[in-house]
Every structure is written in C-alpha cells, then in structure tokens.
Amino acid sequence: MCCIIFMIERIKSKLFSFLKTRWAKTILVFLGVFFLLNFLFPPKINVHYSTIVTDSNGEILHAFLSSDEKWRMFVELKEITPTLRKAILAKEDKYFQYHFGVNPVAICRAVFNNITKKRRTSGASTITMQVVRMLNPEERTYWNKLSEILRAIQLEIFYSKDEILQMYLNLVPYGSNIEGIKSASYLYFQKSPDRLSLAEVTTLVIIPNRPTSLKLGTKNPLIVEERNKRLKTFQAEQLFDNQSINDALREPLLVFRHEAPKNAPHLSLRLKKQFPDEAIIVSSVKKATQAKVEQMVANYVNRTRVMNINNAAVLVINNQTMQVEAYIGSAGFNDNFDGGQVDGVQAVRSPGSALKPILYATAFDKGIITPKNIINDVPTNFNGFEPENFDRKFNGKVSIEFALANSLNIPAVKVVRDLGKSTLIEQLKKADFQTVKKQEKDLGLSIVLGGCGVTLEEMTQLYAAFANEGNWQKVTMLYDKDVKKKPSHTPIISAAASYLITDILAQIKRPDLPNNFDYTYRLPKIAWKTGTSFGRRDAWSIGFNKKYTIGVWVGNFSGEGVPELSGAEIATPLLFQIFNTIDYNTSGEWFHQPNAVVSRQVCAESGDLPSDYCSNKILDYSIKGISHTRKCTHLKKFYVNLSESISYCTQCLPVSGYKEKLYTNLAPELVSFYEQKHILYEKIPTHNPNCTRFFKIANNAPIITNPNNGSEYYISKNDSQQIQLSCQTSNDVKEVYWYLNDRLLQKTLSNKPLFFAPTVGKLKISCTDDKGRSSNIWVIVKEE
Incomplete structure (x- = not known):
C-alpha cells in the first residue's frame, strides 16, 4: 500500500514538473487554441445531394441531378450492410473504429517511406481524412495535409463513426459525374446498395482509387481482374467465408451505365418543387401500381389516337389513408x-x-x-x-x-x-x-x-x-x-x-x-x-x-x-x-346503410308522401328528420258536368247534373312540353263561362318564357322589329291575356305565341290566365 502511494506521489511530482516546462506550455496553448477554434469554426458539411423520390417502400421512383450537376444520391445508414462495411474498412481503413481521425502509425510509415524513397508512396489517409478532402478539395501539399489532419480530428469530435462512414460512402468518386456508392449502385447495377452481392460490393470498393482507369462499362475485364485480386486478399484475411469468396470470384461483370430512374415524372417534379432541400422524398406511391397504371394509360391512349384523342391523366387514392x-x-x-x-x-x-x-x-x-x-x-x-x-x-x-x-x-x-x-x-x-x-x-x-x-x-x-x-x-x-x-x-x-x-x-x-x-x-x-x-x-x-x-x-x-x-x-x-x-381480388365489402337512412312509402307519380288520392305507392329512401314531408298534389279534384266539358268552382256549382273527377295537376312547363311534342294528356275542362267569380290564385300562375326578365333589346329606327311573347300555363288554362304597362295588348290561346312592336323605354309585360293568375316581367328597349 505504501509503495502505491509512493508511486502516485512520484507521478504527480513528475507531471507538475513537466507542466512547468516550455514544451508542456506550448502543447497546452496549442490544445486550447485548437478546441477554441474547433467550437468557433465547426466543420461545415454543405453537400448538395441529388433529390430522389421513392415509393412507399423506399424504392427509387425518380432521381434528379444535384445543383452542381452530379449524381450524388444520399445513402442511408440502413443501406450500409455488414458486407459493405467490412469490405470498405478492410480496403481503406482497417483501424477506422479505433483512431481519432488520424492513424499515427500510418503517418509515420508514410513519412519514412516518402523520405527514404524520395517520392510519395502513401498518403496515410484515413476514411475521416478522405471525407475532409472530399468536402474541401485542396492541392495535395504538406501544409494542406496538416490542415486535413486537424479537420479530421475535428470531424471525429462532432460526428460518430457511423456518420463519418456514411459521409464517405456518399462522396466517394466513381468517375464522370457519379459520386457516392448509391449513385454507382443504381446507375451501374440498377439496385440499392443493400442488395449488392459480395462481387458487386468489391467492384465498387476498388474503383474510387482509380475511377478513370477502372471505368465500369468500358474496362470490365480489367475491373474483374482487379476485383478478384481484392477478393483473394479478403480471403487471405479471412474477412468472408470461402464459399462466398469463391462464388464472388466466378460472378461475371456484365454492367454498363444506365439512365437514372425516371418513373412517376409528374409527381416527382411536383414533390421536388414542394421540397427543394430534401435529399430523399418518400412518396405514398406504390411502385408496382404506378407502373401498371402508367402502362395501361399509355396503351389506352395509343388506341384513342386514331380518333385524335391524345392524352389522359389518372389519380388513384387509397380511401383508408387518403394517400x-x-x-x-x-x-x-x-x-x-x-x-x-x-x-x-x-x-x-x-x-x-x-x-x-x-x-x-x-x-x-x-x-x-x-x-x-x-x-x-x-x-x-x-x-x-x-x-x-x-x-x-x-x-x-x-x-x-x-x-x-x-x-x-x-x-x-x-x-x-x-x-x-x-x-x-x-x-x-x-x-x-x-x-x-x-x-x-x-x-x-x-x-x-x-x-x-x-x-x-x-x-x-x-x-x-x-x-x-x-x-x-x-x-x-x-x-x-x-x-x-x-x-x-x-x-x-x-x-x-x-x-x-x-x-x-x-x-x-x-x-x-x-x-x-x-x-x-x-x-x-x-x-x-x-x-x-x-x-x-x-x-x-x-x-x-x-x-x-x-x-x-x-x-x-x-x-x-x-x-x-x-x-x-x-x-x-x-x-x-x-x-x-x-383491385381485382377485392373483398367485395360494400358500404353499410346508415341508421339515418330510412325507407318510406311515397307516391310513384311525384315522389312525395301519398295523399288520399294516390293509388300507386313505392318505397323511397329518406333521411330521418331531414327529408321533406310534402304531401303529393299530382291529382286534383274538380267538379265537372256529366259530359266532362265544363268544370265548376264551389261558387257556381249547380244543384245537380255534376260529378267529381280527379285530374292530373300538371305544371305549366310540362303542359307546354306535351303540347309541343303532341303528347296526349287529359285536359281539365273549361271553367263554367257563366261564373262571375274572379280567381285570384297564386299557385300555377303563367310562366313567361319569352322575353327574358331584365333583358335589354335594341331596335333600329328604320326597321319594324317585333318581340315574341310566350308563356307556359297549367293544365286548366285555355286562354291568356297579355298586357303592356298595365294596358291590354291582346288575348290569345295559352299555347300560342304573340308578336308585338315595342317602343323605346322600360316595359312592364304581364300575362294573366283565364283563372286570374298573373305574372310580370320588365324589359328595357333601346334605340340603336
């Protein structure tokens, strides 16, 4: 126990002595300045990614170039499979999980080799240092290398290892304007990174160091040769099992550059405009459904083009989710x-x-x-x-x-x-x-x-x-x-x-x-x-x-x-x-009748609740407490003589020689339609000509159909122009009386039009039927 205490005291003494030296003060000042600058000037990650629109399952529907004209699709952590992770780290940075952005051993080895061989043989760059370089490309000098080291340490402070690896995979170059493993995966293999085989992963691992000489699609044999060398290295390092390595060695490389996905273009453009800063936009579209409907629309319009019908649009909504x-x-x-x-x-x-x-x-x-x-x-x-x-x-x-x-x-x-x-x-x-x-x-x-x-x-x-x-x-x-x-x-x-x-x-x-x-x-x-x-x-x-x-x-x-x-x-x-x-295999489920919807009997002739005269009744739906409760009026009782040639009102009803009869109560517009089409209907007999009572009844007044109420008419001085007067009347009307500014113009049959020569000014036009029911309109006549 005494020995341990003695040792601790000795260490403390040595430490205090060291801290008093110039070197210690220099180091402390350097660290203080570094951490101060670190927090005053944090790393700036300003990467412009390609906007990609996916379907509801994450499958890419449509991809757009980034603002700097690059195919740089954002790869998510879930797409970095264990196979991809192991291959990248084995190739680029075996000690990635253990260093703080810089590998001191690798730096010392690189410095020694560069001095002894008098040329740069190794940059000793870790994945973190490569990320720094890809974020801020600079000329490769010793001063920039020092800056790169400091920035790498800074990056390690602010971000986790997974996030730094994700940045690397998003920025790694693949030649031309393709950057990031996801872009290369889709543009060459037409699949997401999480679906790549070991051979495909290895192919994408080796290209970033030689993106020009190892160009997919044109240098495939050379790429296979280099890929297999790397696979054998993996095998020697026992990174993957032998069976997987052997399968990968035999896998052919038949790839070339493809177009980026361009499905659902209208929706994708709309979403990109709506969310311009999003790298990944997950749409509600189902890729399989979208493809089927797109094809059906294209095929259908191909057939309608012979009729000069050249386009169509379709929207499919899921009613349960409104997506x-x-x-x-x-x-x-x-x-x-x-x-x-x-x-x-x-x-x-x-x-x-x-x-x-x-x-x-x-x-x-x-x-x-x-x-x-x-x-x-x-x-x-x-x-x-x-x-x-x-x-x-x-x-x-x-x-x-x-x-x-x-x-x-x-x-x-x-x-x-x-x-x-x-x-x-x-x-x-x-x-x-x-x-x-x-x-x-x-x-x-x-x-x-x-x-x-x-x-x-x-x-x-x-x-x-x-x-x-x-x-x-x-x-x-x-x-x-x-x-x-x-x-x-x-x-x-x-x-x-x-x-x-x-x-x-x-x-x-x-x-x-x-x-x-x-x-x-x-x-x-x-x-x-x-x-x-x-x-x-x-x-x-x-x-x-x-x-x-x-x-x-x-x-x-x-x-x-x-x-x-x-x-x-x-x-x-x-x-x-x-x-x-x-929806071919739908369950067949249909809508249930709400409790508020009830059935009731109505008159088949009107759809209203039956009156005492209605004999033909049918069932109709109604809304409880809401739907109207009108009584049917399609039949009306009249008193007529025995030959049914004259009708009577209660004021002129004779003592005998009459009977009651029901007549269809037709609206004026329907009577007019029947007259025009020569459709037979039962007319109500003319009212007793000897009756002196004046019928002032509001219902079924004549409807003036010409001219239009509030219209303006222009007449010329030299031409004798006329305006037509016409109306629609109820079933019991035989004659109508036309008035201009309350002065009688002429009596006509109810279904016959009348023409008159108008005078300039505002005219009141009135129509009164033989039951005393009237309608009025106003028109304005102007001189051209």
Missing part, C-alpha cells in the same frame, strides 16, 4: 408533340356533369329532394340560360335518381336554382376547389354543367368524400406508415346523403356504361359518374368503392374538341380497366 398510390399526369412525359409534360392531375379543366353528385347530395341534406322525387326534364328558360341535355332530348317527368344516373342537365339546373347557387359554391370551397374560389363572383347556374374550372385532383378528392361518409380530406402524396385512418377531415355532406348518392351511382345497369364494353362480365362493383365538357374537350370518369377512389381524365391538353370524346364511351373503359387491375 395517393398512383399519379399519372399524362400518357407519355417525353411526348413533346401532345404536351406530355403537362400535369393533367393539376391542369384546370371543365368538369362537365361530374359535379352533379355533390349537388344532389347537398340537396338531400337540405331536405329539398329524395331519390324518388319527380322532376320535369323539359325545355326551360332560366332567365336567358336554356340548357340542353347531352343527347339534346327531353324526357318529361323523371325521378331524381334517374336524372342523376342519366346525367340530365335541366333537372340539375333546377335543383341548383332551388338549392341556391351560393350553397353549392360553398360546398366546393369547403372541398378546396381553388379555381371556384377565384371565379366565385362570375359563376352562374351553369356551374353544375361544367361552367367552372376544376382539377382532376380536386374532383377525385371530392369523390373520395363519398367513400368516407361525407368527410373530405386533402390527399397526401407523402408516405406515412403510422396513418390508420384520416386524422382530421372536413364534413361536407352527411353519411346518409353519401350513402344515397353511392346507391344511385352504383346501379348495375347504367346508361353511361360504354357500348359493347369488353369487360362487362367481370365489372368490379363501384359507384361512378361521368362527365363531358362543352365542345367535347374533356372526358371524365370517376369511381370509388370501399378501398379506392380513381379519377380519370381523357382529352387533349391543347383544348381541341373531338366529336367522339365522351366520359361514358372514352373515359369509363379506362376507369374499369384500372379497377380490374389494381
């Missing part, structure tokens, strides 16, 4: 002739009829309509706006579900009018329709027929809300493995309204199913809606089931219309092909 699994912006990114670089997912186009589902769903939620409600599909003038159906035909009385399934235009515009244009616009704003937000003040009733700008992304997101009980959420294009269900959402419609829309759009026999469709025998069960824009410039088909929502747009980016272009015939076949491919 994009396939993103095809065009049929061919490199097709410069047909605008292949335009991103059709983000391009603003006209939606045609594709917005009708959100309109009807909103009307369901407001209680205005139910699926079986009857609406008149007849020519209608909406203050100068006179829409037509796609086939330019009219169907008379139709149900709401028929109107939606057949994409009828007049019923849709009527629902917009009754719902309120602003209500529909607010719904689209909730669903983040950017162009609608900008155009809001300029939009009219035509919005539901395609009179606004939308993108495929916005439309597909909207339909995904139907698959998620009316909850809208913006899609993400970045992968998140922790997503279970949508974390946040915006309810835009109720689950009940979503179910009603889905039920209508999932009908087995659909009018918008393409003629002679080849895949009819194995159609997946989906709900879908088509759309065709004015001028046949855009064809849409968007479908969804429990798992996916898929949006398809087909057309020309130039905006050129094509007579054959339609959502049903052109876009829908591609939609079904994609569903059949990516």
Whole structure:
C-alpha cells in the first residue's frame, strides 16, 4: 500500500514538473487554441445531394441531378450492410473504429517511406481524412495535409463513426459525374446498395482509387481482374467465408451505365418543387401500381389516337389513408408533340356533369329532394340560360335518381336554382376547389354543367368524400406508415346523403356504361359518374368503392374538341380497366346503410308522401328528420258536368247534373312540353263561362318564357322589329291575356305565341290566365 502511494506521489511530482516546462506550455496553448477554434469554426458539411423520390417502400421512383450537376444520391445508414462495411474498412481503413481521425502509425510509415524513397508512396489517409478532402478539395501539399489532419480530428469530435462512414460512402468518386456508392449502385447495377452481392460490393470498393482507369462499362475485364485480386486478399484475411469468396470470384461483370430512374415524372417534379432541400422524398406511391397504371394509360391512349384523342391523366387514392398510390399526369412525359409534360392531375379543366353528385347530395341534406322525387326534364328558360341535355332530348317527368344516373342537365339546373347557387359554391370551397374560389363572383347556374374550372385532383378528392361518409380530406402524396385512418377531415355532406348518392351511382345497369364494353362480365362493383365538357374537350370518369377512389381524365391538353370524346364511351373503359387491375381480388365489402337512412312509402307519380288520392305507392329512401314531408298534389279534384266539358268552382256549382273527377295537376312547363311534342294528356275542362267569380290564385300562375326578365333589346329606327311573347300555363288554362304597362295588348290561346312592336323605354309585360293568375316581367328597349 505504501509503495502505491509512493508511486502516485512520484507521478504527480513528475507531471507538475513537466507542466512547468516550455514544451508542456506550448502543447497546452496549442490544445486550447485548437478546441477554441474547433467550437468557433465547426466543420461545415454543405453537400448538395441529388433529390430522389421513392415509393412507399423506399424504392427509387425518380432521381434528379444535384445543383452542381452530379449524381450524388444520399445513402442511408440502413443501406450500409455488414458486407459493405467490412469490405470498405478492410480496403481503406482497417483501424477506422479505433483512431481519432488520424492513424499515427500510418503517418509515420508514410513519412519514412516518402523520405527514404524520395517520392510519395502513401498518403496515410484515413476514411475521416478522405471525407475532409472530399468536402474541401485542396492541392495535395504538406501544409494542406496538416490542415486535413486537424479537420479530421475535428470531424471525429462532432460526428460518430457511423456518420463519418456514411459521409464517405456518399462522396466517394466513381468517375464522370457519379459520386457516392448509391449513385454507382443504381446507375451501374440498377439496385440499392443493400442488395449488392459480395462481387458487386468489391467492384465498387476498388474503383474510387482509380475511377478513370477502372471505368465500369468500358474496362470490365480489367475491373474483374482487379476485383478478384481484392477478393483473394479478403480471403487471405479471412474477412468472408470461402464459399462466398469463391462464388464472388466466378460472378461475371456484365454492367454498363444506365439512365437514372425516371418513373412517376409528374409527381416527382411536383414533390421536388414542394421540397427543394430534401435529399430523399418518400412518396405514398406504390411502385408496382404506378407502373401498371402508367402502362395501361399509355396503351389506352395509343388506341384513342386514331380518333385524335391524345392524352389522359389518372389519380388513384387509397380511401383508408387518403394517400395517393398512383399519379399519372399524362400518357407519355417525353411526348413533346401532345404536351406530355403537362400535369393533367393539376391542369384546370371543365368538369362537365361530374359535379352533379355533390349537388344532389347537398340537396338531400337540405331536405329539398329524395331519390324518388319527380322532376320535369323539359325545355326551360332560366332567365336567358336554356340548357340542353347531352343527347339534346327531353324526357318529361323523371325521378331524381334517374336524372342523376342519366346525367340530365335541366333537372340539375333546377335543383341548383332551388338549392341556391351560393350553397353549392360553398360546398366546393369547403372541398378546396381553388379555381371556384377565384371565379366565385362570375359563376352562374351553369356551374353544375361544367361552367367552372376544376382539377382532376380536386374532383377525385371530392369523390373520395363519398367513400368516407361525407368527410373530405386533402390527399397526401407523402408516405406515412403510422396513418390508420384520416386524422382530421372536413364534413361536407352527411353519411346518409353519401350513402344515397353511392346507391344511385352504383346501379348495375347504367346508361353511361360504354357500348359493347369488353369487360362487362367481370365489372368490379363501384359507384361512378361521368362527365363531358362543352365542345367535347374533356372526358371524365370517376369511381370509388370501399378501398379506392380513381379519377380519370381523357382529352387533349391543347383544348381541341373531338366529336367522339365522351366520359361514358372514352373515359369509363379506362376507369374499369384500372379497377380490374389494381383491385381485382377485392373483398367485395360494400358500404353499410346508415341508421339515418330510412325507407318510406311515397307516391310513384311525384315522389312525395301519398295523399288520399294516390293509388300507386313505392318505397323511397329518406333521411330521418331531414327529408321533406310534402304531401303529393299530382291529382286534383274538380267538379265537372256529366259530359266532362265544363268544370265548376264551389261558387257556381249547380244543384245537380255534376260529378267529381280527379285530374292530373300538371305544371305549366310540362303542359307546354306535351303540347309541343303532341303528347296526349287529359285536359281539365273549361271553367263554367257563366261564373262571375274572379280567381285570384297564386299557385300555377303563367310562366313567361319569352322575353327574358331584365333583358335589354335594341331596335333600329328604320326597321319594324317585333318581340315574341310566350308563356307556359297549367293544365286548366285555355286562354291568356297579355298586357303592356298595365294596358291590354291582346288575348290569345295559352299555347300560342304573340308578336308585338315595342317602343323605346322600360316595359312592364304581364300575362294573366283565364283563372286570374298573373305574372310580370320588365324589359328595357333601346334605340340603336
């Protein structure tokens, strides 16, 4: 014990004596200055990496050159396999794990060899020193070598061994503009570093020292020779087992430089622009799905080009995660002739009829309509706006579900009018329709027929809300493995309204199913809606089931219309092909009816609750506590004489010689339609001409269809121009009276137009039927 104490005292004494010497003070000052400078000027790692976009599994989809025009793909620690690590360290720095950035033994050996042989035979550079040199390339002098040593020590202070090795593998040169083992691995072997064989690893290990003479693709035989020498060295050092070495020695080297991955180009460009400083962007896309859909779109457009339909775009959304699994912006990114670089997912186009589902769903939620409600599909003038159906035909009385399934235009515009244009616009704003937000003040009733700008992304997101009980959420294009269900959402419609829309759009026999469709025998069960824009410039088909929502747009980016272009015939076949491919083995799970959706009996003639006169009753869906409770009024009781030639009111009802009879209570617009088409209907007899009572009834007043209320007309002094007066009246009207500024102009039959010569100024035009019901409009007549 005494000896130990004595020894400690002697050491302390020697240490204190040494610290008083000039050398010790010099060393302490040097260390103090070094550590001060170390923390004042930490190492700057400012490497510009190539941006790479991967799929959800980490497979590279697309790679971009770095800002300094290098292929320098960032390698992650998980890609540095034990084989790669052992080979690199054995070749470059056996004592990497033990030194502090500098190997003193190697430096002394190098100095001795350089002095004795009078030339530089070895630089004694560790991996850390090589990283310093690659980060800051300098001329190889002794002074720079000293600086390199100090910087290497500094690097060891700030970073772990794994991080320094990672830097080395990211910066190591492979000739031309290729840097880093990941770049070399993909550009030569077309695989990630963690999938390289021992022979491939060894090949990439030996090249950095001679990147010019050992150039892959042109010097393969020489590379094999050098590779095998290194493998035998590994074998002598027992770095790998003999079987692995022997297999590697026999492995051929048939490689050359390949193009960098260029898949999903539109999505990749979008993500690179969105995240310019990220080296690795993990997208939500599934590489296999993306490749399949890309190929289907390219093949499909190759067939449609004979019709001058040259492009298409597709977006596939997973409804459970709201992540994009396939993103095809065009049929061919490199097709410069047909605008292949335009991103059709983000391009603003006209939606045609594709917005009708959100309109009807909103009307369901407001209680205005139910699926079986009857609406008149007849020519209608909406203050100068006179829409037509796609086939330019009219169907008379139709149900709401028929109107939606057949994409009828007049019923849709009527629902917009009754719902309120602003209500529909607010719904689209909730669903983040950017162009609608900008155009809001300029939009009219035509919005539901395609009179606004939308993108495929916005439309597909909207339909995904139907698959998620009316909850809208913006899609993400970045992968998140922790997503279970949508974390946040915006309810835009109720689950009940979503179910009603889905039920209508999932009908087995659909009018918008393409003629002679080849895949009819194995159609997946989906709900879908088509759309065709004015001028046949855009064809849409968007479908969804429990798992996916898929949006398809087909057309020309130039905006050129094509007579054959339609959502049903052109876009829908591609939609079904994609569903059949990516969701072929689906579980078949479908949407469950919410508790708020209940069945009730309604009159088949109106879709309203049956009255005492209704005999034909059917079942209809309704939303509990929301849907209207209107009583059916399609039949009305009249008192008529026994020959049914005269009708009576209660004031002129005779004592005898009359009977009660029910007549169909047709709307004026429907009566006018029947008259124009010569469709037979039972007319209500003329009211008793001897009755003196004046009927002041608000309901079923004449509808003035021409001229348009608030219109301006210009007349010339020299021409005798005339304006047409026409109206629509109810079933019980035979004659109408026209007034100009409250002065009688003329009496006419209810279905006959009248012409008059206008005078300059503001005119009040009135129409009164033979029941005393009136309507008024105002027009302005100006002189040219």
